[in-house]
Amino acid sequence: MKKTVLVTGGAGFIGSWVTEELCNLGRSVRVIDNLSFGFRKFVDKRAEFINGSIGDRKLIEDVLDGVDTVMHLAASSIIKFSFNKPEEYFENNITNALVLLEAMRKKGVNKIVNSSSAAIYGEPVSIPIEEADPKEPITPYGASKLSFENILSSYYHSFGIESVSLRYFNAYGPRDEQQPTTRAVPIWIRQILKGKPVSLYWKGKQVRDYVFVKDIARAHTAVLPLRGFRVYNIGSGDGVLMTDILQSLSKISEKKIVIQDMGERKGDPKKLVADISRIRRDVGWIAKTDLVSGLRETYEYYESVYKSNLR
Numbered sequence: 027m028k029k030t031v032l033v034t035g036g037a038g039f040i041g042s043w044v045t046e047e048l049c050n051l052g053r054s055v056r057v058i059d060n061l062s063f064g065f066r067k068f069v070d071k072r073a074e075f076i077n078g079s080i081g082d083r084k085l086i087e088d089v090l091d092g093v094d095t096v097m098h099l100a101a102s103s104i105i106k107f108s109f110n111k112p113e114e115y116f117e118n119n120i121t122n123a124l125v126l127l128e129a130m131r132k133k134g135v136n137k138i139v140n141s142s143s144a145a146i147y148g149e150p151v152s153i154p155i156e157e158a159d160p161k162e163p164i165t166p167y168g169a170s171k172l173s174f175e176n177i178l179s180s181y182y183h184s185f186g187i188e189s190v191s192l193r194y195f196n197a198y199g200p201r202d203e204q205q206p207t208t209r210a211v212p213i214w215i216r217q218i219l220k221g222k223p224v225s226l227y228w229k230g231k232q233v234r235d236y237v238f239v240k241d242i243a244r245a246h247t248a249v250l251p252l253r254g255f256r257v258y259n260i261g262s263g264d265g266v267l268m269t270d271i272l273q274s275l276s277k278i279s280e281k282k283i284v285i286q287d288m289g290e291r292k293g294d295p296k297k298l299v300a301d302i303s304r305i306r307r308d309v310g311w312i313a314k315t316d317l318v319s320g321l322r323e324t325y326e327y328y329e330s331v332y333k334s335n336l337r
């Protein structure tokens with residue numbers, strides 16, 4: 027019988043692209059999502075959909091029937107909210123994820139690809155950031171992601187559950203419709219489309235590593251043959267100033283951008299750029315989409331969503 031891949035959080039921004047990538051490769055795919063932030067319409071029609079939480083012990087055991095691999099993307103992922111509700115973030119990103127892991131152990135599912143984050147590094151000691159660099163998260167969200175990586179290490183060494191944690195840097199692309207919108211690219215594109223001033227923190231002088239969502243989705247399937255306990259940075263490997271992104275968006279939209287200075291913000295490292303040599307060496311993955319093409323595709327997506335909402 028064909029084995030199934032379970033995608034947790036598959037109705038969300040990144041998870042929906044991972045689901046689509048797996049379906050395109052002819053895999054049998056099941057999605058579990060409680061739609062707290064995701065959307066049913068984003069789930070590929072070829073995938074089976076279950077509306078529920080990874081923290082529901084009985085449900086998750088049933089959902090794991092016939093599954094050989096889990097792609098775990100379900101999480102609370104809005105950094106800003108993790109300051110207001112740290113317990114909720116630890117509960118969902120650690121306790122609920124542990125329910126999933128225990129169910130995997132019980133059902134003999136021995137492989138998980140886990141969404142981690144550049145947020146585990148905190149303020150980096152050097153750029154580009156290597157996987158072995160110090161990890162001192164400065165947000166409850168980052169701490170929750172690092173804790174779960176450590177739990178996965180223990181589940182490999184203690185119980186043989188193999189895992190690959192992918193530490194995404196700044197993901198961008200179509201379907202980032204999380205509400206409320208907190209990420210720069212979708213906020214800016216909406217502001218540009220509405221002819222409003224663009225809100226800019228730190229005068230745009232932060233450096234970030236933006237990686238296109240379809241490249242991230244490809245990384246999930248690229249690491250499937252790997253064995254053991256692994257961690258990888260997932261970025262483009264190039265740092266860009268936030269003002270560079272604005273300039274590209276101005277060119278793509280052919281609109282002059284007016285800036286609203288938002289000052290400084292807690293939980294924002296100055297520079298985050300990934301060293302991606304480890305994943306390139308091990309599986310040959312690189313981010314193929316250049317920033318301007320990725321931003322153009324993203325802009326066109328939001329433009330069509332915006333137009334259809336106006337109708």
Ligand SMILES: NC(=O)c1ccc[n+]([C@@H]2O[C@H](COP(=O)([O-])OP(=O)(O)OC[C@H]3O[C@@H](n4cnc5c(N)ncnc54)[C@H](O)[C@@H]3O)[C@@H](O)[C@H]2O)c1
Pocket residue numbers: 034035036037038039040041058059060061062063064065078079080081098099100101102103118122141142143144193194195196197198204
């Ligand atoms: N977007 C980024 O830039 C970024 C960067 C680093 C890491 N990540 C990680 O990538 C993953 C996906 O993030 P995203 O940007 O697609 O966010 P998202 O909010 O769009 O997707 C997360 C999905 O998980 C679902 N979910 C949350 N808790 C759940 C639960 N208990 N049970 C079932 N479903 C649940 C939500 O409804 C949502 O559909 C997350 O683990 C996030 O921490 C994202």
